[in-house]
Amino acid sequence: MDSTHFDCTGCGKCCTDLRLPLTFPEAVLWIERGGQVDLLCEALPWPVEPAADNAYAAYKRRRTFAASSGELPIRVGMTLAATFSGPCPNLGKDLRCGIYAQRPLVCRVYPAEINPFFALKPEFKLCPQEAWQAPTPFALDGVLVDAVTRDAIDASRRADEGSVEMKRALCERLGLDQAAVANEGFVIVTPERTRLLEALIEVQNDACAPGASERSWTFVSNRRATVDTLIQVGALGVMDVDASRESRQYIGL
Numbered sequence: 001m002d003s004t005h006f007d008c009t010g011c012g013k014c015c016t017d018l019r020l021p022l023t024f025p026e027a028v029l030w031i032e033r034g035g036q037v038d039l040l041c042e043a044l045p046w047p048v049e050p051a052a053d054n055a056y057a058a059y060k061r062r063r064t065f066a067a068s069s070g071e072l073p074i075r076v077g078m079t080l081a082a083t084f085s086g087p088c089p090n091l092g093k094d095l096r097c098g099i100y101a102q103r104p105l106v107c108r109v110y111p112a113e114i115n116p117f118f119a120l121k122p123e124f125k126l127c128p129q130e131a132w133q134a135p136t137p138f139a140l141d142g143v144l145v146d147a148v149t150r151d152a153i154d155a156s157r158r159a160d161e162g163s164v165e166m167k168r169a170l171c172e173r174l175g176l177d178q179a180a181v182a183n184e185g186f187v188i189v190t191p192e193r194t195r196l197l198e199a200l201i202e203v204q205n206d207a208c209a210p211g212a213s214e215r216s217w218t219f220v221s222n223r224r225a226t227v228d229t230l231i232q233v234g235a236l237g238v239m240d241v242d243a244s245r246e247s248r249q250y251i252g253l
């Protein structure tokens with residue numbers, strides 16, 4: 001049996017220089033505590049519905065909303081992300097989390113994976129080697145042993161799926177209509193904090209009915225071939241973000 005052992009050493013490396021995915025309530029709390037929240041936008045061409053037994057496509061579908069880019073049907077994913085350079089504003093000098101009981105779900109999950117299609121690979125994690133040499137079993141044959149982490153992963157996935165219509169409504173309210181091609185990068189939008197806080201609260205209080213985005217979205221890519229291909233199939237594609245309306249940037253992976 002393949003076993004992974006892990007115990008957090010409290011080194012604090014996973015609390016530095018992050019874009020930390022947040023749920024809606026976590027994003028509200030983060031801003032209210034004085035933090036910055038960005039919106040990370042990506043999109044997938046979705047010309048036809050994939051086969052029902054395509055588990056990866058079904059996973060993506062549950063986490064994205066329908067939209068169009070020119071003539072091309074697409075699905076858009078948006079992630080709310082707490083953004084900071086250097087140590088997290090909640091990280092104490094003793095490397096302890098200052099909001100431990102209220103820390104975001106994603107902080108409770110690390111170093112495990114939320115995406116069921118990603119295997120846990122210690123070599124891709126920030127944890128020091130000694131953390132992986134602990135006697136505590138963490139995963140057996142790829143299945144997490146730790147029930148608390150499993151519960152946090154389940155809660156994170158439920159929150160992600162359950163907030164898709166709110167994400168669509170938030171994008172509409174903030175006028176977002178540019179997204180990176182999924183797996184190539186992200187369009188990162190940094191709305192003014194008060195405006196974003198108001199929009200988050202309004203969207204959470206509204207009953208967001210299922211539906212498609214009313215906007216025609218534009219793909220952004222730093223790859224000429226990607227943009228040309230998208231335009232050939234009737235989509236809208238550009239090589240850079242429209243930074244004229246608010247703070248936007250493109251980050252390629």
Ligand code: SF4
Pocket residue numbers: 014015016020088089090091092096097098099100103104107
């Ligand atoms: S909220 Fe706490 S656990 Fe999460 S990154 Fe910040 S200091 Fe680390």
Ligand code: SF4
Pocket residue numbers: 007008009010011012013014015110111126127128131
């Ligand atoms: S990087 Fe790993 S060992 Fe270090 S604090 Fe984060 S989870 Fe713990």
